Amino acid sequence: DIQMTQSPSTLSASVGDRVTITCRASQSISSWLAWYQQKPGKAPKLLIYKASSLESGVPSRFSGSGSGTEFTLTISSLQPDDFATYYCQQYNSLWTFGQGTKVEIK
Amino acid sequence: EVQLVESGGGLVQPGRSLRLSCAASGFTFDDYAMHWVRQAPGKGLEWVSGISWNSGSIGYADSVKGRFTISRDNAKNSLYLQMNSLRAEDTALYYCAKAPSITIFSQPFDYWGQGTLVTVSS
Numbered sequence: 001d002i003q004m005t006q007s008p009s010t011l012s013a014s015v016g017d018r019v020t021i022t023c024r025a026s027q028s029i030s031s032w033l034a035w036y037q038q039k040p041g042k043a044p045k046l047l048i049y050k051a052s053s054l055e056s057g058v059p060s061r062f063s064g065s066g067s068g069t070e071f072t073l074t075i076s077s078l079q080p081d082d083f084a085t086y087y088c089q090q091y092n093s094l095w096t097f098g099q100g101t102k103v104e105i106k
Numbered sequence: 107e108v109q110l111v112e113s114g115g116g117l118v119q120p121g122r123s124l125r126l127s128c129a130a131s132g133f134t135f136d137d138y139a140m141h142w143v144r145q146a147p148g149k150g151l152e153w154v155s156g157i158s159w160n161s162g163s164i165g166y167a168d169s170v171k172g173r174f175t176i177s178r179d180n181a182k183n184s185l186y187l188q189m190n191s192l193r194a195e196d197t198a199l200y201y202c203a204k205a206p207s208i209t210i211f212s213q214p215f216d217y218w219g220q221g222t223l224v225t226v227s228s
Contacts, residue, residue, distance in 0.1 A: 001168075032212055034215075044201075046214060046217075089215075091212055091214055094153065095141075095153035097151040099150050
């Protein structure tokens with residue numbers, strides 16, 4: 001099974017900050033990686049697919065990069081609506097999520 | 107507008123069964139693969155099962171294999187999850203999720219329902 005490890009688990013940041021979240025796969029997954037945003041009491045929302053493709057309707061301040069085993073999600077200028085938990089997901093072999101990164105207000 | 111509405115959750119004793127349903131609308135249901143994903147209280151996301159557009163490809167997480175059965179009725183625009191031999195560790199919010207393609211493989215999940223809560227406890 002492919003394991004996904006996100007870092008950090010929690011991130012404290014201020015509005016306007018540039019934020020980067022890292023996701024590592026236990027084996028190569030090519031570019032078969034997605035990022036989701038989840039707010040309390042809500043369903044996850046797809047942000048990025050195929051490592052770097054922005055889902056329709058998602059603000060351009062979100063971007064993804066990486067391939068193989070190392071991936072990053074970057075929020076270029078954190079907005080109040082972005083405080084949430086972010087999950088990476090591999091879909092190269094079945095589906096596995098990272099443990100999540102909570103972005104909280106500093 | 108894509109809508110996925112789960113139902114069928116509740117409190118159930120260990121060892122018993124429960125059947126979850128997901129009613130889909132706003133898209134051509136039989137053009138897309140579908141999945142179930144769960145989230146234990148305060149925890150992360152865990153993929154449970156997926157089914158292709160025509161039920162020809164089905165997959166299960168090891169944690170539920172042999173106990174859960176996924177199915178779909180394209181005429182009724184509905185997805186199901188039959189859960190047998192339930193355990194305390196199956197307690198979670200169960201989400202129905204749509205894939206952006208007819209195949210379950212190599213695809214993320216582009217729409218999610220709001221979930222239905224399953225609690226397994228005596």
